[in-house]
Amino acid sequence: MPSEGLPRRLQKTVDALSTPPISVPPVEVSDESMKWKRERFGDHELGVAPLITNTRRILLVKERDGGRWTIPGGYAETGEGVEDAGIREAKEETGLDLKVIMPLVLYTGEILSPHQGRLKSYLVLQKTSILGGVLGPLDKEEVAEVRFFGPDELKRLMASGPFHVTYPELDGILGPEVLRLLRDLAR
Numbered sequence: 001m002p003s004e005g006l007p008r009r010l011q012k013t014v015d016a017l018s019t020p021p022i023s024v025p026p027v028e029v030s031d032e033s034m035k036w037k038r039e040r041f042g043d044h045e046l047g048v049a050p051l052i053t054n055t056r057r058i059l060l061v062k063e064r065d066g067g068r069w070t071i072p073g074g075y076a077e078t079g080e081g082v083e084d085a086g087i088r089e090a091k092e093e094t095g096l097d098l099k100v101i102m103p104l105v106l107y108t109g110e111i112l113s114p115h116q117g118r119l120k121s122y123l124v125l126q127k128t129s130i131l132g133g134v135l136g137p138l139d140k141e142e143v144a145e146v147r148f149f150g151p152d153e154l155k156r157l158m159a160s161g162p163f164h165v166t167y168p169e170l171d172g173i174l175g176p177e178v179l180r181l182l183r184d185l186a187r
Contacts (some may be wrong), residue, residue, distance in 0.1 A: 013103045024109040034113035047123040048086040049073035057148035064144040086126045096133035100126045
């Protein structure tokens with residue numbers, strides 16, 4: 001059944017979810033930032049965050065800018081499917097080849113700017129499995145390090161503050177939900 005207002009490329013994701021999409025508060029950006037987003041993404045922004053686990057550990061990447069640890073991910077290109085975007089972003093940031101097993105959560109929101117209006121924003125967290133590849137960032141300009149964290153290390157990392165979810169404007173909203181998902185996946 002189609003979901004009102006969602007881009008067509010998200011319909012398969014919504015159909016596969018066991019929970020309804022989670023709405024997040026709007027994010028305000030500058031007109032310049034909004035103009036760039038519209039030129040790059042069109043009528044909506046779609047982010048992907050593939051959760052990569054291996055024997056009770058989760059893979060995180062350390063951003064070169066700011067040194068924060070985060071779930072690999074980024075933006076889908078215009079017209080690119082959700083699964084393809086997750087696979088591509090994971091390869092660029094981790095060097096691994098993945099299969100997307102299923103979407104876990106869809107976050108929906110809006111980006112606002114003073115004079116450039118609104119832009120719908122979506123973020124899909126994806127459960128994945130590793131098919132192969134060599135661990136290490138291919139995109140060395142954005143990613144400084146790639147490493148697996150066990151449950152205890154992850155708890156310490158999140159408690160110490162340098163953990164950062166893929167999109168800084170969603171930090172705090174995704175934090176507890178991501179931790180719950182990670183605990184479930186690590187079982």
